[in-house]
Amino acid sequence: MSAPRPGSGPTAPLGLVCRGGADRAGPGPLWSDRDRLAAELAGLRSLVRGDGDGNGGDSDADSGTATSFRATVPSRLDRLAAACGLTEFERAVLVLAAGPELVAATADELLAHTGAPRLSFGAALAVLPGAHWSALTPLAPLRRWGLVRLLDPMSPTASPLMVDERVLHEIVGAGEPDATVAGLARPVPPVHELPPTLTAAALEVVTAWRAGTVALLTGPQPGTAWAVAGLAATSAHRPLLRLSGADLMGAGGDRAELLRRMDRETLLAGYGWAVDVDGLGGAEARVLLDQLSRLVGPVVVVGQVEASDLTGTPVRLPRLTAAERTAALAGALDQAGAGSAADPAEVARVAGVFDLDWDALPRVAAEVAGGEPLWSACRRAGRTAYGRLAQVRSAVATWDDLVLPALPRRQLGALCAAVRQRHRVLGDWGFADRGDRGLGTTALFSGPSGTGKTLAAEVIAGDLGLDLVHVDLSQVVSKYIGESEKHLAALFDAAEGGGAVLLFDEADALFGKRSEVRDSHDRYANLEVGYLLQRMEAFRGLAVLTTNARSVLDPAFLRRVHTVVAFPYPDAELRAALWRRAFPDAAPTDGIDPARLAAIDLPGGGIAAAALTAAYLAAEESSPITTRHVTEAARWELAKSGRTLAALPERRAGHA
Known part of the structure; x- marks a missing residue:
């Protein structure tokens, strides 16, 4: 962040500027600024008339001189002159150029003694003391910061000078933010207290500002990031305005002018800038950050950006304990x-x-x-928007819907206990004090297709009262290098914050064994698996991964899994239990014998599918669901895997 002009005057931060009601009602700062400005203008008018020494002549001001007014508490004009590094000549040009707007007689006096009703640089060089030609240049403060503008840019010395409206209101004590900037920005509310973890991050932001660099504030929680930015601004005694990076980039050719106006707001009112770069590509973010780094005021960039690709001071927001x-x-x-x-x-x-x-x-x-x-x-x-990466599923299944042997049921119950008692074990009992790795709960559900792995995840989510987030691996896995990792990071961050159960079906597609490196594709694939293993270990929520092929999983992945639950292929006893639960109480059945149907070699998923197909067949015939409907549906289900249905055992005597 650059200074206004080396060697031209003080460039210290202005700090907060009062905008409250006391500044606008009755005698106070507003009238004080006006009186002092009027006194200073009176002295300059005397120079134009040639009847004074510039100290105000016989003005109505009690002090008789503009200098004595400046000896009291600094006015808005004093602060502006110091911040912009104005010389005494440049300050006089600014005040006299504003004269016709402040006192109507000023225009008449300028017309009578300089030949024009508005001040020009040429007239100023002839009339005002301490004149220097460098004040006319585009890079000098008056024109660089847009304090005055040439009505005729083709004639810099003869052109009338017009004081910008924003500047005019500021020096009389009634300043409001520049209309162009205000249309794109909104204030970041001041924050006065945050937990120690976030307070430390806010101090890092302030440290970056003091070093003259842009603070790159990144983390998975945007709302928390803006609170940290607000605390940093409060600590630095700065009002902070928030802008969208997309709006700045969309300004196109007007961006340079917009940034110049932002600089002027810093000089006039001490503003700092918080820029939201979410949604910008890496190339756009780099271009924008390069331009933001040249601003006079402090800048904090907020959003999910690759800090390693950007110039600035990275500040990573940790999660609260x-x-x-x-x-x-x-x-x-x-x-x-x-x-x-x-x-x-x-x-x-x-x-x-x-x-x-x-x-x-x-x-x-x-x-x-x-x-x-x-x-x-x-x-x-x-809850958060997962977009195309995942879907939030309704968790309506209960423990009664789950037919499993005692051991896996006990393991599933332990997973629920791990979530319910997380605060006690990790916090009260001190396990979290040993480090932040491996504190989450990751479970692998392995077993043949249709044995209830996905259903079990739904039961757990429903029992815990959490959302079940079903990851769409086709959208997560990308052929572009680094994209899969970004997608997974976004999923883990969102699920961790919202306490959701994260479900990865067919996890072997992500966590397969790392291969021997033969080319760059193998190398990046191995890096991807390595990243996923590390991210999973740091995940503090509940992640459930299912697989039909446990043997292909990377051994390092299995070491990081909290619980491995084996879902066995159901035997006849379990199949009978599954058939008993296959038809809702409201479904009409006639002569269904779960013990006979247990002879059909289907897993739980196949039994549920066959029961639903049988219900449709019966409904089409307007009849109850019978064994005939079920066996026909089961025959079709078996055919999917190239099998046929053997004859069912005879009905047991006395079975209704």
């Missing part, structure tokens, strides 16, 4: 008046599962104050 999340959620509930209704143990349990954006906490608290259960409010707030 479980204790910090609990305290933050409890604080938000107290502020919303819902603290007394929230059980502390429930708050800790919820905070152990959901890692919400900072700006989502007030919304959650307001919903709880309105009667919404805390868990459901956090679940809704944590």
